[in-house]
Amino acid sequence: MKILTAAQLAEADQATLKSQNISSTDLMERVSTLVFNKIHERLNGAPVPVKIFCGIGNNGGDGLAIARHMIQHGYHVTTYVTNCSKKRSKDFLVNYDKVKEVTKDWPILLDCEEDIPEISPKDIVIDAIFGIGLNRPVKGWMASLFNRTNDSGAFTVSIDMPSGLFSDTAQPADSAVIQADHTFTFNSPKLSFFLEDTGNYTGTFEVLNIGLDPTFIHQADPAAMLITRESAQNIYRPRKKFSHKGDYGHVLVMAGSKGKIGAAVLASTAAINSGAGKVTAYVPSCGNDILQSSVPEVMTIADSGVDQLNDFKTELEKYILCVGPGIGTSDEVVSAFAKAIKLQSSPVLIDADGINILAANIELLKDVPAKSILTPHDGELERLLGGWDSSMERLDKAREFSMQHDVILVLKGAHSITVYKDHMYINDSGNAGMATAGSGDVLSGIISSFMAQSYDPLMAAVFGAYIHGASGDIAAQTYAHEGLRAGIISNFVGPAILQLFRQENK
Ligand SMILES: NC(=O)C1=CN([C@@H]2O[C@H](COP(=O)(O)OP(=O)(O)OC[C@H]3O[C@@H](n4cnc5c(N)ncnc54)[C@H](OP(=O)(O)O)[C@@H]3O)[C@@H](O)[C@H]2O)[C@H](O)CC1
Numbered sequence: 001m002k003i004l005t006a007a008q009l010a011e012a013d014q015a016t017l018k019s020q021n022i023s024s025t026d027l028m029e030r031v032s033t034l035v036f037n038k039i040h041e042r043l044n045g046a047p048v049p050v051k052i053f054c055g056i057g058n059n060g061g062d063g064l065a066i067a068r069h070m071i072q073h074g075y076h077v078t079t080y081v082t083n084c085s086k087k088r089s090k091d092f093l094v095n096y097d098k099v100k101e102v103t104k105d106w107p108i109l110l111d112c113e114e115d116i117p118e119i120s121p122k123d124i125v126i127d128a129i130f131g132i133g134l135n136r137p138v139k140g141w142m143a144s145l146f147n148r149t150n151d152s153g154a155f156t157v158s159i160d161m162p163s164g165l166f167s168d169t170a171q172p173a174d175s176a177v178i179q180a181d182h183t184f185t186f187n188s189p190k191l192s193f194f195l196e197d198t199g200n201y202t203g204t205f206e207v208l209n210i211g212l213d214p215t216f217i218h219q220a221d222p223a224a225m226l227i228t229r230e231s232a233q234n235i236y237r238p239r240k241k242f243s244h245k246g247d248y249g250h251v252l253v254m255a256g257s258k259g260k261i262g263a264a265v266l267a268s269t270a271a272i273n274s275g276a277g278k279v280t281a282y283v284p285s286c287g288n289d290i291l292q293s294s295v296p297e298v299m300t301i302a303d304s305g306v307d308q309l310n311d312f313k314t315e316l317e318k319y320i321l322c323v324g325p326g327i328g329t330s331d332e333v334v335s336a337f338a339k340a341i342k343l344q345s346s347p348v349l350i351d352a353d354g355i356n357i358l359a360a361n362i363e364l365l366k367d368v369p370a371k372s373i374l375t376p377h378d379g380e381l382e383r384l385l386g387g388w389d390s391s392m393e394r395l396d397k398a399r400e401f402s403m404q405h406d407v408i409l410v411l412k413g414a415h416s417i418t419v420y421k422d423h424m425y426i427n428d429s430g431n432a433g434m435a436t437a438g439s440g441d442v443l444s445g446i447i448s449s450f451m452a453q454s455y456d457p458l459m460a461a462v463f464g465a466y467i468h469g470a471s472g473d474i475a476a477q478t479y480a481h482e483g484l485r486a487g488i489i490s491n492f493v494g495p496a497i498l499q500l501f502r503q504e505n506k
């Protein structure tokens with residue numbers, strides 16, 4: 001699913017009016033009817049007090065139209081207009097007049113100086129103050145209204161966006177935002193819904209298809225792609241009937257050190273569980289027997305270093321290198337890592353201490369083959385890029401780094417984001433139970449396995465992140481978030497691939 005910017009959505013709006021030969025008032029009526037139906041389905045006529053706060057732009061227009069439908073259906077509605085300036089939009093005014101058709105009670109005009117209206121925990125608040133037209137931080141009286149709403153304990157439903165939230169630019173620290181319990185958003189979710197510092201404002205969110213011009217949407221270059229089950233289905237490559245293990249590649253997992261051989265076990269198990277034809281673990285010699293007894297499908301090469309890697313020698317001709325989990329960062333390891341990277345001409349996967357080594361020895365980046373994949377968690381990312389002030393800046397810096405070094409970054413988090421130059425892919429699978437030791441080692445194994453199976457590196461990263469999350473989601477149905485261990489996630493790669501094609505129960 002495409003994630004479009006506020007500017008693109010406004011353009012889509014105009015393209016829709018033209019291609020469907022409808023007025024903007026018609027489109028607003030369509031949108032507000034869709035939202036009303038959703039609310040009506042849930043409330044089912046309940047006599048709860050509903051307070052609808054409307055701005056004076058089109059988000060406010062939506063709010064007024066929703067108010068009209070609700071009043072018409074017998075709901076107990078009080079409508080407020082935050083009448084802070086004279087620049088009311090045309091469709092706001094049309095819908096302001098239309099309220100007259102269903103009630104004698106005009107909306108209450110707030111002139112933005114008076115006391116904030118009472119809001120009780122028993123109210124349902126509908127927030128239609130600002131949508132994608134927000135253009136500056138929310139301060140002063142409006143901020144007090146937002147804070148009062150947030151503190152009220154009332155169930156709050158936001159229309160299109162929680163008011164005060166920016167959709168695709170950095171959220172100013174001093175700007176008030178409505179904390180919604182649920183958000184109905186139009187056409188596509190917004191980028192800020194997926195970022196750590198802003199993603200909680202929406203509460204749960206639901207994307208409503210408001211019938212925007214499909215040609216415009218098809219042609220639009222998205223701010224990011226949301227990777228859902230459907231997108232993952234399209235990336236998946238079925239295996240051929242007449243094939244052998246040589247067709248599915250060979251992953252060489254260079255990982256582990258004394259006390260952290262588990263990282264090598266987890267990454268190489270995940271690689272074999274995800275379909276690589278062959279997997280070899282390249283480990284310090286203390287890890288050899290551990291690997292051989294814990295995962296018989298994986299071959300091993302023991303390095304000359306006993307407790308940690310100190311060299312890189314292998315006769316293997318063609319493999320995908322997955323390097324970094326649990327290797328440490330001592331001088332010996334750095335020289336083994338540097339040697340391994342230099343020997344590669346095809347893209348490699350670098351994780352964990354591999355990323356820490358690059359961050360501390362930035363000159364090694366020139367030996368990293370183009371389109372290699374780095375999978376940092378935020379601590380590693382910070383070492384690599386320096387800090388950031390907002391999630392948007394984190395993305396900007398990642399894009400710049402990717403562009404400069406021609407590498408793919410998988411930024412791990414609640415929604416892992418794969419960044420390659422100007423392209424971003426936001427993962428929509430996974431859960432908080434996956435925040436557990438070794439989960440990243442499993443991700444490295446999964447992605448390198450798909451690289452070995454000849455997926456294009458960018459698609460291997462995007463698909464691997466999805467399958468990793470989906471494995472965790474299926475595993476959590478049996479183990480709960482708390483019971484998830486990295487090795488368990490890895491065992492659910494097969495069910496996650498099956499799930500891609502399972503018919504949903506309707
Ligand atoms: N294509 C679609 O997705 C459709 C969306 N619809 C709805 O329309 C809104 C967008 O409406 P728009 O009129 O462009 O903008 P808003 O209503 O969100 O806000 C504009 C008004 O807000 C004022 N503003 C902006 N920031 C602030 C602020 N920090 N403090 C105070 N006031 C602010 C702005 O004032 P100016 O002084 O800058 O002019 C405007 O008055 C979208 O979100 C949907 O809800 C359509 O219904 C259908 C298609």
Ligand SMILES: [K+]
Nearest residue numbers: 127130161163
């Ligand atoms: K809103």
